[in-house]
Amino acid sequence: MMFKNLLRRKLRTLFALFGVALAIAALVALSAVTEGMLLQLKRLATDYRGDVMVQATGVLDPLFSQLPFDTISKLRELPEVKAAYPVVSYLTKVPRLGTAAQNDPDKMRYFLVFALPSGSALLKRHKLVAGNYFSTGMPELILGADAAHQMNLKVGDRLLLSHTQFSIVGIFKTGIRLLDGAAIYSIQEFRRIFSNAKLNLVALDLHSPKTDLTTVIDKINADHTELEALESAKILDHFRHAALFQNFANGLSIIALCIATLGILNVMMMSIHERTREIGILRAIGWPAGMIVKMIVSEAFLLALAGGFLGAWLGWAGTELLISSVDIGIVNALYPPALWIKAAVLTVSVGVIGATWPAWKALRISPLEALRYE
Amino acid sequence: MNDVIVDFQNVSRFFEEGRVRALERVSLKIYRGETVAVTGPSGSGKSTLLGLMGALDFPSSGEVKIMGSAITPDAPLARLRNEKIGFVFQQHHLLPHLNLEENVMAPLRPARVPLKEARAKSRELLDRLGLADRADFLPAKLSNGERQRAALARALINDPQLILADEPTGSLDSANGEVVVERLLRAAVGKTLVVVTHNPEISSRMGRVVQILDGRLIET
Numbered sequence: 001m002m003f004k005n006l007l008r009r010k011l012r013t014l015f016a017l018f019g020v021a022l023a024i025a026a027l028v029a030l031s032a033v034t035e036g037m038l039l040q041l042k043r044l045a046t047d048y049r050g051d052v053m054v055q056a057t058g059v060l061d062p063l064f065s066q067l068p069f070d071t072i073s074k075l076r077e078l079p080e081v082k083a084a085y086p087v088v089s090y091l092t093k094v095p096r097l098g099t100a101a102q103n104d105p106d107k108m109r110y111f112l113v114f115a116l117p118s119g120s121a122l123l124k125r126h127k128l129v130a131g132n133y134f135s136t137g138m139p140e141l142i143l144g145a146d147a148a149h150q151m152n153l154k155v156g157d158r159l160l161l162s163h164t165q166f167s168i169v170g171i172f173k174t175g176i177r178l179l180d181g182a183a184i185y186s187i188q189e190f191r192r193i194f195s196n197a198k199l200n201l202v203a204l205d206l207h208s209p210k211t212d213l214t215t216v217i218d219k220i221n222a223d224h225t226e227l228e229a230l231e232s233a234k235i236l237d238h239f240r241h242a243a244l245f246q247n248f249a250n251g252l253s254i255i256a257l258c259i260a261t262l263g264i265l266n267v268m269m270m271s272i273h274e275r276t277r278e279i280g281i282l283r284a285i286g287w288p289a290g291m292i293v294k295m296i297v298s299e300a301f302l303l304a305l306a307g308g309f310l311g312a313w314l315g316w317a318g319t320e321l322l323i324s325s326v327d328i329g330i331v332n333a334l335y336p337p338a339l340w341i342k343a344a345v346l347t348v349s350v351g352v353i354g355a356t357w358p359a360w361k362a363l364r365i366s367p368l369e370a371l372r373y374e
Numbered sequence: 375m376n377d378v379i380v381d382f383q384n385v386s387r388f389f390e391e392g393r394v395r396a397l398e399r400v401s402l403k404i405y406r407g408e409t410v411a412v413t414g415p416s417g418s419g420k421s422t423l424l425g426l427m428g429a430l431d432f433p434s435s436g437e438v439k440i441m442g443s444a445i446t447p448d449a450p451l452a453r454l455r456n457e458k459i460g461f462v463f464q465q466h467h468l469l470p471h472l473n474l475e476e477n478v479m480a481p482l483r484p485a486r487v488p489l490k491e492a493r494a495k496s497r498e499l500l501d502r503l504g505l506a507d508r509a510d511f512l513p514a515k516l517s518n519g520e521r522q523r524a525a526l527a528r529a530l531i532n533d534p535q536l537i538l539a540d541e542p543t544g545s546l547d548s549a550n551g552e553v554v555v556e557r558l559l560r561a562a563v564g565k566t567l568v569v570v571t572h573n574p575e576i577s578s579r580m581g582r583v584v585q586i587l588d589g590r591l592i593e594t
């Protein structure tokens with residue numbers, strides 16, 4: 001019976017259905033991408049950590065931090081510091097197929113590059129699946145496995161990067177998309193290519209992190225106004241971009257869901273208005289209030305559910321399409337069970353909220369009045 | 375015979391904040407087995423009276439009891455209407471998107487009568503009203519008379535104690551009207567029937583005639 005009622009106004013029903021589908025799709029896509037990005041950043045933050053991270057004061061995001069190289073020597077002077085090393089990353093362009101000529105802009109792609117001190121513990125965290133780490137004094141790099149696959153490159157090939165012919169000496173795999181789509185070469189080479197370059201972050205290892213952590217952070221923040229020291233464990237909080245994105249994603253999802261709810265509400269209100277007489281008839285032949293509510297709620301539910309399934313699929317398909325079309329591995333999606341549960345709960349809520357007021361309205365219909373007029 | 379089915383005591387029903395006095399101080403008892411015609415000019419309050427008998431409405435003052443149950447907003451009226459009362463309106467009031475069979479069995483839903491049984495009952499009634507070959511038609515595809523007969527089948531399917539019909543033949547030709555009246559009278563054997571009608575021929579076949587004028591009752 002509820003099918004019949006929904007099918008009676010096909011266009012309107014389709015509209016509401018797509019409203020729900022779009023809302024759920026937006027929710028799924030945005031949440032999946034946010035989740036994926038957060039995971040990337042989290043793993044990045046845990047892999048690229050000293051006990052303390054130092055960035056330039058007041059930057060929105062550690063990735064935008066710019067510091068002079070002498071910051072490292074300044075920080076090494078602190079007695080609590082065991083080691084201080086620079087972290088550099090930048091975005092550049094390379095030929096889409098690694099070996100192709102570089103004169104066709106259409107065949108170029110964005111590419112993320114890291115520079116790290118050769119022999120550093122940080123570098124060693126990038127486990128090699130082929131070849132060796134780079135040696136100093138040579139234009140050599142190691143390439144992430146995803147990048148190698150996408151650009152069809154292997155150990156022994158060359159890659160023109162930042163106007164320098166690098167030879168690929170190793171392929172690494174970390175499981176972090178952002179890194180596996182990137183290349184790493186030595187800080188020394190970086191400083192040779194970009195003579196007045198800055199670094200992004202300084203990672204500090206402490207002799208006794210448990211006792212000295214806050215002392216060191218306070219000391220740096222007090223003595224160097226241009227520096228901002230952060231506890232590595234908390235660095236994720238400082239990826240304000242991520243937080244912003246998450247808020248944005250949540251906000252957008254909420255708006256989408258409100259619109260979807262209004263869509264269902266509208267369809268159900270119109271349908272009940274049109275069916276005032278029918279509801280009056282059902283009351284007159286003795287259908288109890290509960291049955292009438294159930295009829296209306298199931299209609300709204302069916303609508304929301306169909307929209308929800310369609311939306312979940314659209315969201316997933318859209319996200320995967322987006323990911324496969326973006327060069328750098330910044331965009332990554334994750335679909336934890338919680339995401340699907342969230343989508344399901346919200347779909348159900350949209351249905352229930354969209355049905356409550358119409359159902360209440362329907363119960364207010366006096367059978368006699370409904371049947372009185374033609 | 376002294377089973378009181380309908381019991382009105384000083385019943386008034388006002389609309390528009392008392393400006394329209396549809397019924398005024400009506401007292402009336404109808405007993406099991408009675409067949410009653412309600413007559414009166416248009417706008418005199420006949421439908422209002424029948425709506426109160428059918429537990430579709432509440433009195434503004436006074437007391438309405440149907441088969442012993444007081445008709446108040448917090449009484450279980452849906453059940454009373456479903457199980458004990460069959461209502462035929464002036465218009466057929468069939469559900470437009472359900473076919474005849476589905477329409478006729480709609481009152482069986484609240485009691486969760488199994489589909490097969492409901493279907494069989496519905497078919498049987500339609501058959502007796504000469505609508506066997508129309509069971510899977512939508513109401514829009516039928517003639518007025520067929521629709522009204524289907525509405526009658528729906529009113530009778532729960533074998534109600536009290537059958538109420540508000541000008542059931544008003545929109546019908548005499549042949550169809552005759553079928554409906556005939557059927558109503560047959561269903562009313564051992565039950566109670568109240569029919570609103572302008573037709574003296576129909577009134578004459580009822581055991582008792584009640585007349586309404588300007589919301590007041592005149593028994594004849």
Ligand SMILES: Nc1ncnc2c1ncn2[C@@H]1O[C@H](COP(=O)(O)OP(=O)(O)O)[C@@H](O)[C@H]1O
Pocket residue numbers: 369389390394395396414415416417418419420421422423
């Ligand atoms: N819901 C209502 N609101 C306002 N006035 C009503 C309503 N129902 C009935 N009336 C008025 O009450 C009077 C009696 O109506 P009704 O019982 O339908 O008369 P009848 O069936 O005898 O033609 C009429 O004047 C009618 O306009």
Ligand SMILES: [Mg+2]
Pocket residue numbers: 420421422540
């Ligand atoms: Mg009337």
